[in-house]
Amino acid sequence: xxIACVFGNPIEQSKSPIIHSxxxxxxxxxxxxxxxxxxxDGFALSADQFFADISCIGANVTMPFKLDALQWVDTLxxxxxxxxxxxxxxxxxxxxxxxxxxxxxxVNDLHQHNIAVNKANILMIGAGGAAKGAIPALLDAxxxxxxxxxxxxDKAQALVRHTNRYANSKARLYDSAxxxxxxxxxxxxxxxxxxxxxxxPDSVFANQPSVYDMVYLNKPTVFMQKATSLGCTMVVxxxxxxxxxxxxxxxLWFGQRPSCEPVYLHLRDLxx
Ligand code: ATR
Numbered sequence: 001x002x003i004a005c006v007f008g009n010p011i012e013q014s015k016s017p018i019i020h021s022x023x024x025x026x027x028x029x030x031x032x033x034x035x036x037x038x039x040x041d042g043f044a045l046s047a048d049q050f051f052a053d054i055s056c057i058g059a060n061v062t063m064p065f066k067l068d069a070l071q072w073v074d075t076l077x078x079x080x081x082x083x084x085x086x087x088x089x090x091x092x093x094x095x096x097x098x099x100x101x102x103x104x105x106x107v108n109d110l111h112q113h114n115i116a117v118n119k120a121n122i123l124m125i126g127a128g129g130a131a132k133g134a135i136p137a138l139l140d141a142x143x144x145x146x147x148x149x150x151x152x153x154d155k156a157q158a159l160v161r162h163t164n165r166y167a168n169s170k171a172r173l174y175d176s177a178x179x180x181x182x183x184x185x186x187x188x189x190x191x192x193x194x195x196x197x198x199x200x201p202d203s204v205f206a207n208q209p210s211v212y213d214m215v216y217l218n219k220p221t222v223f224m225q226k227a228t229s230l231g232c233t234m235v236v237x238x239x240x241x242x243x244x245x246x247x248x249x250x251x252l253w254f255g256q257r258p259s260c261e262p263v264y265l266h267l268r269d270l271x272x
Contacts, residue, residue: 001030001031001032001055002029002030002031002032002055002057002253003031003032003033003034003053003055003056003057004020004031004032004033004034004056004057004058004059004060004253005033005034005035005036005050005056005059005060006033006034006035006036006059006060006061006062007036007038007043007046007047007050007059007060007061007062007065007069008035008036008037008038008061008062008063008064008065009037009038009039009040009063009064009065010037011035011036011037011062012035012037014035014062015242015267016033016035016060016062016246017033017034017035018263018266018267018270019242019243019246019263019267020033020246020249020250021033022258022262022263022266023246023247023250023258023263024250026258026259027254027256027258029254029256036050036059038065040064043061043065043068043069043072044068044071044072047059047069047072047089051089051091051096056091057090057091057253058088058089058090058091058249058252058253059088059089060087060088060089060246060249061086061087061088061089062087066085066086066087066100066129066133067084067085069085069086069087069089069098070084070085070086070098072086072089072096072098073086073089073095073096073097073098074094074095074096074097075092075095075096075097075098076097076098076099077097077098077099077100078136079099079100079101079103079104079136079137080098080099080100082135082136082166083100083102083103083132083133083134083135083136084129084132084133084162085100085102085129085132085133086098086099086100087099087100087101087102087133087245087249088100088101088248088249088252090252090253099249099252100133100136101245101246101248101249101252102130102133102134102137102241102245103133103134103135103136103137103138103140104137104244104245104248105241105242105243105244105245105246105247105248106134106137106138106186106212106214106241106244106245107137107138107140107141108244108247108248108260109236109240109241109243109244110141110184110210110212112240112244112260113210113234113236113240115184115210115212115234115236116183117138117141117142117143117184118141118142118143119142119143119144120143120144120183120184121143121144121145121146121147121180121181121182121183121184122138122143122145122146122147122182122183122184122185122186123146123147123149123174123180123182123184123185123186123204123209124146124147124148124149124186124188125149125150125185125186125187125188125189125198125200126149126150126187126188126189126198127148127150127152127155127156127158127159128155128188128189130188130189130190130214131148131150131159131186131188132159132162134186134188134214135159135163135167135171136166139163139166139167139170143170144170145170145171145172146163146167146170146171146172147171147172147173147174147175147180147182148160148163148171148172148173148174149173149174149198149200151198151199153173156173156174157173159171160172160173174200176200176201176203179203180204181206181207182204182207182209183207183209183210184209184210184211184212185204185205185209185210185211185212185227186211186212186214187211187212187213187214187215187221187223188214190214190215191223192213192215192217192221192222192223192224193215193217195222196222197222197223197226198223202230205226205227205230205231205232208230208231208232208233209232210232210234210235210236211223211224211227211232211234211235211236212236212237212238212241213236213237213238214238214241215237215238216237216238216239216242216271217237217271218271218272220235220237221237224236224237239264239267239268239271240260240264242267243260243263243264243267244260246263247260
């Protein structure tokens with residue numbers, strides 16, 4: 001069988017083996033998908049060892065190795081270059097390509113919820129790896145503008161500058177003083193996992209935007225609850241993004257597009 005894995009530290013919590021096994025069985029494809037705990041300073045060696053076996057066709061990469069993976073691969077996709085991180089490694093005939101499917105995963109999940117991305121004005125909350133990883137795919141999907149808010153303004157500023165290097169001035173800093181109407185508000189921080197809200201005025205929800213929290217719990221997050229209480233009706237958590245980024249990785253390895261819905265429902269069920 002083909003072998004793939006996910007590298008991380010910690011890794012025990014990873015849902016990727018369940019997701020990819022379900023995808024593989026949709027095509028009767030024999031796939032052995034492993035969890036690999038790499039030492040925090042030992043990604044390159046772990047990757048070398050794993051890929052020494054020619055049956056190993058690819059890997060996912062999660063915290064804290066997405067930058068190490070960027071260094072380790074031979075070539076980078078446009079998504080990975082712009083995201084500045086690699087979450088998917090693909091074995092090619094002549095070496096290894098690094099890609100990043102997080103952004104495509106988000107955009108595909110927005111589409112699956114019938115949230116219009118084309119021409120959208122977006123508020124991105126957070127300026128860490130999750131925000132940076134998502135932005136290239138949002139731009140490719142034809143958004144009109146993206147305002148970035150972050151607790152540390154200098155990081156938001158740096159992400160605006162980085163983005164505008166390839167985005168035709170579509171990115172800017174969020175400015176609480178100017179009234180801005182957003183179509184989609186995305187929480188790319190992990191604040192909801194601590195039951196905390198970003199420090200933003202209610203007015204960001206005034207246009208009743210679609211609201212996306214990249215994390216997920218077994219109930220709506222505080223951020224989702226806040227949006228709902230302010231009248232937003234399309235409010236979504238990050239479970240679909242998780243499944244969709246995996247689907248895009250699967251596609252890169254096998255050229256087949258798995259169906260996300262059954263996997264999404266299964267994980268939702270497990271999480272109850
Ligand atoms: P990731 O790769 O998951 O994005 P990260 O790079 O550590 O992780 O970034 C986490 C994001 O959550 C950042 O935008 C961070 O804000 P800072 O850049 O100001 O640190 C944000 N974040 C984390 N804890 C926060 C808190 N208590 N209040 C506000 N923002 C927070």
